Amino acid sequence: MTLHMQITLDVNGERVDAQVLPRLNLADFLREHLQLTGTHVGCEHGVCGACTVRVDGEIVRSCLMLAVQTHNASVETIEGLSDSGEISDLQAAFRDRNALQCGFCTPGMLMAAQDLLRRHAEPDRERIREHLSGNYCRCTGYQAIIDAVETAARQRLGIKP
Amino acid sequence: MTAISANPDALSVLDRPNSYIGKAVPRPNLDRLMQGRGLYVSDMELPRMAHVVFLRSPHAHAKITAIDASAARRMKGVIAVVTGRELASVITPWVGVLTHLKGLKSAPQHAIAIDRVCWQGEAVAAVVAASRAVAEDAAEIVAVEYEELEAVTDMRTALDSGTPVIHPALGDNLAFERKLDAGAVDFAFASSDEVVEADFIFGRHTGVTLEPRAVVADWNVAEARLTIYQGTQAPHMVQNIAALHLGLREMQVRVVCKDVGGSFGIKVHIYADEMATYALSKLLRRPIKFVADRVESFNTDIHARDHCCRGRIGVKRDGTIVAFEIDDLTGIGPYSMYPRTSAIEANQVVNLVGGPYLTRNYRARTRVVFQNKNVMCQYRAVGHPVACSVTEGLVDLAAQKIGMDPVEIRRRNLIPDDGYPCASPSGLRFEQLSHHAAMRKLIKMMDYDGLRAEQAALRKNNIYRGIGIASFIEVTNPSAAFYGVGGARISSQDGVAVRLDAQGSVICQTSITEQGQGSESLTAQIVGSVLGVSMERVRVILGDTDNTPYGGGTWASRGAGIGGEAALQAAKVLRKNILDVAAAILQTSAAELDIADNAIVNDRDGSPRIDLNELSRIVYFRPDTLPPGIQPELMATRHFVPREYPFAFTNGVQASWLEVDADTGFVKLLRHWVVEDCGTIINPQLVDEQIRGGVVQGLGAALFEKCIYDERGQLTNANMADYLVPMSGEMPDIDVGHVVSPTLETELGAKGAGEAGTAGAAAAVANAVNDALRPFGAIITEIPLTPQVILTALGRI
Numbered sequence: 001m002t003l004h005m006q007i008t009l010d011v012n013g014e015r016v017d018a019q020v021l022p023r024l025n026l027a028d029f030l031r032e033h034l035q036l037t038g039t040h041v042g043c044e045h046g047v048c049g050a051c052t053v054r055v056d057g058e059i060v061r062s063c064l065m066l067a068v069q070t071h072n073a074s075v076e077t078i079e080g081l082s083d084s085g086e087i088s089d090l091q092a093a094f095r096d097r098n099a100l101q102c103g104f105c106t107p108g109m110l111m112a113a114q115d116l117l118r119r120h121a122e123p124d125r126e127r128i129r130e131h132l133s134g135n136y137c138r139c140t141g142y143q144a145i146i147d148a149v150e151t152a153a154r155q156r157l158g159i160k161p
Numbered sequence: 162m163t164a165i166s167a168n169p170d171a172l173s174v175l176d177r178p179n180s181y182i183g184k185a186v187p188r189p190n191l192d193r194l195m196q197g198r199g200l201y202v203s204d205m206e207l208p209r210m211a212h213v214v215f216l217r218s219p220h221a222h223a224k225i226t227a228i229d230a231s232a233a234r235r236m237k238g239v240i241a242v243v244t245g246r247e248l249a250s251v252i253t254p255w256v257g258v259l260t261h262l263k264g265l266k267s268a269p270q271h272a273i274a275i276d277r278v279c280w281q282g283e284a285v286a287a288v289v290a291a292s293r294a295v296a297e298d299a300a301e302i303v304a305v306e307y308e309e310l311e312a313v314t315d316m317r318t319a320l321d322s323g324t325p326v327i328h329p330a331l332g333d334n335l336a337f338e339r340k341l342d343a344g345a346v347d348f349a350f351a352s353s354d355e356v357v358e359a360d361f362i363f364g365r366h367t368g369v370t371l372e373p374r375a376v377v378a379d380w381n382v383a384e385a386r387l388t389i390y391q392g393t394q395a396p397h398m399v400q401n402i403a404a405l406h407l408g409l410r411e412m413q414v415r416v417v418c419k420d421v422g423g424s425f426g427i428k429v430h431i432y433a434d435e436m437a438t439y440a441l442s443k444l445l446r447r448p449i450k451f452v453a454d455r456v457e458s459f460n461t462d463i464h465a466r467d468h469c470c471r472g473r474i475g476v477k478r479d480g481t482i483v484a485f486e487i488d489d490l491t492g493i494g495p496y497s498m499y500p501r502t503s504a505i506e507a508n509q510v511v512n513l514v515g516g517p518y519l520t521r522n523y524r525a526r527t528r529v530v531f532q533n534k535n536v537m538c539q540y541r542a543v544g545h546p547v548a549c550s551v552t553e554g555l556v557d558l559a560a561q562k563i564g565m566d567p568v569e570i571r572r573r574n575l576i577p578d579d580g581y582p583c584a585s586p587s588g589l590r591f592e593q594l595s596h597h598a599a600m601r602k603l604i605k606m607m608d609y610d611g612l613r614a615e616q617a618a619l620r621k622n623n624i625y626r627g628i629g630i631a632s633f634i635e636v637t638n639p640s641a642a643f644y645g646v647g648g649a650r651i652s653s654q655d656g657v658a659v660r661l662d663a664q665g666s667v668i669c670q671t672s673i674t675e676q677g678q679g680s681e682s683l684t685a686q687i688v689g690s691v692l693g694v695s696m697e698r699v700r701v702i703l704g705d706t707d708n709t710p711y712g713g714g715t716w717a718s719r720g721a722g723i724g725g726e727a728a729l730q731a732a733k734v735l736r737k738n739i740l741d742v743a744a745a746i747l748q749t750s751a752a753e754l755d756i757a758d759n760a761i762v763n764d765r766d767g768s769p770r771i772d773l774n775e776l777s778r779i780v781y782f783r784p785d786t787l788p789p790g791i792q793p794e795l796m797a798t799r800h801f802v803p804r805e806y807p808f809a810f811t812n813g814v815q816a817s818w819l820e821v822d823a824d825t826g827f828v829k830l831l832r833h834w835v836v837e838d839c840g841t842i843i844n845p846q847l848v849d850e851q852i853r854g855g856v857v858q859g860l861g862a863a864l865f866e867k868c869i870y871d872e873r874g875q876l877t878n879a880n881m882a883d884y885l886v887p888m889s890g891e892m893p894d895i896d897v898g899h900v901v902s903p904t905l906e907t908e909l910g911a912k913g914a915g916e917a918g919t920a921g922a923a924a925a926v927a928n929a930v931n932d933a934l935r936p937f938g939a940i941i942t943e944i945p946l947t948p949q950v951i952l953t954a955l956g957r958i
Binding site: 077105125 | 193
């Protein structure tokens with residue numbers, strides 16, 4: 001319990017070497033050790049989705065994963081997806097539609113939305129609502145988020161809004 | 162939009178070319194939040210910062226007989242373990258009362274409990290350590306001995322003679338009582354053709370801000386100054402209260418509020434653990450960080466709406482409502498919350514019941530009682546959902562009794578749109594409402610007749626759909642009548658300072674705050690419009706008591722109406738000052754000039770004369786070239802508070818269309834409509850999103866959200882898996898329409914919009930469920946409308 005473990009991983013394209021306690025979860029590792037505070041902690045028990053990140057291409061709740069489990073893995077956070085430009089169209093759609101208010105859920109929401117759009121090029125509103133149901137938002141009532149994701153999906157297909 | 166009383170003269174300063182008013186421009190601060198580059202308090206770290214974890218009572222009511230922290234204090238990384246008695250050396254207790262709520266009483270509350278705990282979750286010791294994980298480890302080995310006391314949990318028996326009195330010095334468990342008797346209620350009921358009565362039950366629920374409450378308190382002993390970084394809606398209120406109880410002057414306390422992860426009224430209060438964090442910083446002379454975890458949030462964030470309300474309505478056969486009567490009861494936990502008190506919600510219920518309607522006959526009583534549960538206080542739309550659900554539930558029951566359509570009975574009783582100004586039986590003054598215009602618009606938007614036909618057709622196939630209508634009024638733009646008159650140092654005025662910087666951009670400091678509503682955007686829109694400056698050249702600073710004018714903040718739907726008007730007036734002064742300087746530079750008169758597109762232009766034809774950038778250069782760096790006697794003032798400050806009306810009431814109507822599965826008791830929301838009137842709309846997109854977000858919080862209360870306590874005062878669902886909040890998959894699309902009746906008290910004409918959605922959503926859903934269940938003869942007047950509640954009403958379980 002008190003013995004640190006050595007991990008090596010890739011975070012947003014940068015190699016990271018760290019000594020961590022086995023009990024440290026990935027969310028706390030990202031926020032407190034790497035100062036990647038765009039990953040938010042809302043419930044710490046895997047329900048709210050605010051801490052959603054990508055590990056080896058799959059979205060995960062970083063509060064439910066231990067940092068040591070990411071040894072040799074590739075982790076992507078909202079900072080990485082923003083800087084690479086991968087979700088700039090989604091972010092623009094969110095901005096134009098005011099699909100965020102306090103913004104606390106937004107990094108996780110964008111992660112989940114991008115995950116959906118990578119799997120389904122043209123999701124209907126029901127599928128968008130379903131896919132984002134693991135990400136709580138207390139401000140917007142969701143409709144603006146659904147609209148923004150729908151808009152981004154259509155734009156990726158070259159469909160005029 | 163439907164404008165029913167526009168005042169073009171009063172709006173001329175905003176109705177300019179390139180005006181941002183009425184436009185859906187994006188908020189300026191969104192990129193930061195979308196890229197994970199915001200700064201929430203939970204993200205903050207300061208040099209020498211330590212973390213506090215509170216050890217909390219597992220009992221609802223108990224004596225603390227011993228605390229042994231010796232083992233915890235020896236743990237590596239532990240800095241201190243502090244009890245309530247030790248902390249009392251640096252912070253004084255408080256009593257949550259206000260003088261205008263006559264008779265309201267409460268007991269002294271300490272930052273950390275001393276000798277006794279009064280609810281499950283009350284802090285009994287603070288563990289401060291180098292990391293939160295270490296503090297949590299240490300908290301586990303602090304040994305606290307309790308002697309359990311009988312817990313008062315049921316509000317309905319809290320006043321019985323056999324029930325223990327929680328605070329013996331107060332004499333009983335009654336915190337507050339208010340009675341109102343207007344008109345001739347007994348006569349009205351006697352003359353009614355029908356009288357309908359029902360008990361309305363509201364589940365205790367809470368705000369569930371996605372970022373929990375968080376504070377970093379930094380006492381710098383060398384400066385004798387405390388800096389509090391806190392996600393709060395009211396920085397100056399926090400400054401005042403922290404100074405008061407730590408024995409400091411307000412100038413020794415700075416409150417900084419960066420990004421806030423949701424507020425909804427949860428973060429407009431000051432909690433005991435936050436006070437303890439300020440005090441710990443002073444005691445330990447270093448920055449202390451407190452971030453509630455989710456279980457703590459459920460056990461300590463204020464709860465709301467735990468009301469049982471008996472309602473009566475008298476109606477004539479022609480649909481005329483002749484009287485309303487209510488007897489309301491609410492349990493607020495063991496203390497009245499500080500500093501806004503826990504009597505406001507009940508007081509609002511008394512004020513608001515029957516508010517949209519013509520009848521003058523209204524009798525009300527409310528009683529507010531203590532109990533050993535978490536504290537209750539003001540949460541989004543304070544009192545409105547209770548009052549609206551009771552009123553609109555009764556109106557629907559009356560309509561059903563006399564066989565009248567729910568829309569028709571409202572048409573016959575809503576105050577006519579040309580009947581203003583007027584006052585309600587409880588004394589609320591209405592400047593201009595638009596109930597009928599709103600109803601007409603709603604009926605059209607939802608195709609009421611078409612839905613009724615669809616409903617009838619589907620019933621033949623045993624598909625049970627319902628339509629629910631709820632008219633409402635909403636308190637916005639509160640004056641000093643809300644808190645100030647009761648002795649609270651909670652400002653009802655706000656201030657805005659605007660200045661032209663050395664490159665012709667505008668720096669704007671405002672005392673309203675931002676938690677995502679769009680305060681920054683609406684301020685920039687107003688200032689940019691008045692000044693003729695593009696929005697990207699307006700920078701808005703808020704959330705810092707050192708760097709903004711003094712003011713109330715953002716709560717009670719007041720930011721746009723009050724802070725927006727201050728911004729408008731400040732910008733007007735700066736505009737005049739700029740034009741005076743420009744006239745001196747250009748050797749013309751200010752009346753010949755205007756500002757457009759970041760430049761001084763000829764008023765007559767808009768032709769450019771001098772860029773603001775160039776004007777600023779001359780003023781700041783070559784004032785020697787200005788004519789003698791000219792002293793430019795490129796900064797202006799104005800404050801505003803409503804004086805004419807204590808509150809700017811808004812109104813609206815909501816409709817719900819849903820389907821009830823009579824076999825499972827599940828409710829599927831199909832569509833929701835809102836038409837509301839918040840006066841001048843500064844940014845239609847932001848208003849619509851406030852409405853939608855508010856509606857969904859109301860839908861949560863209607864269907865899912867409830868803090869479930871057992872008889873011993875244990876909160877049994879204090880986590881996000883068991884306490885249900887609305888998810889995207891189960892929420893409907895919400896159509897929003899507007900009627901526009903600007904308040905004439907301000908030049909801006911804006912009223913609030915932040916709580917309208919929450920005010921009426923549950924009432925619309927409850928009425929729709931009853932409408933759907935009509936073939937079964939079941940009537941439900943309880944929320945949340947869980948499958949269990951519905952199947953019980955249907956006699957199926």
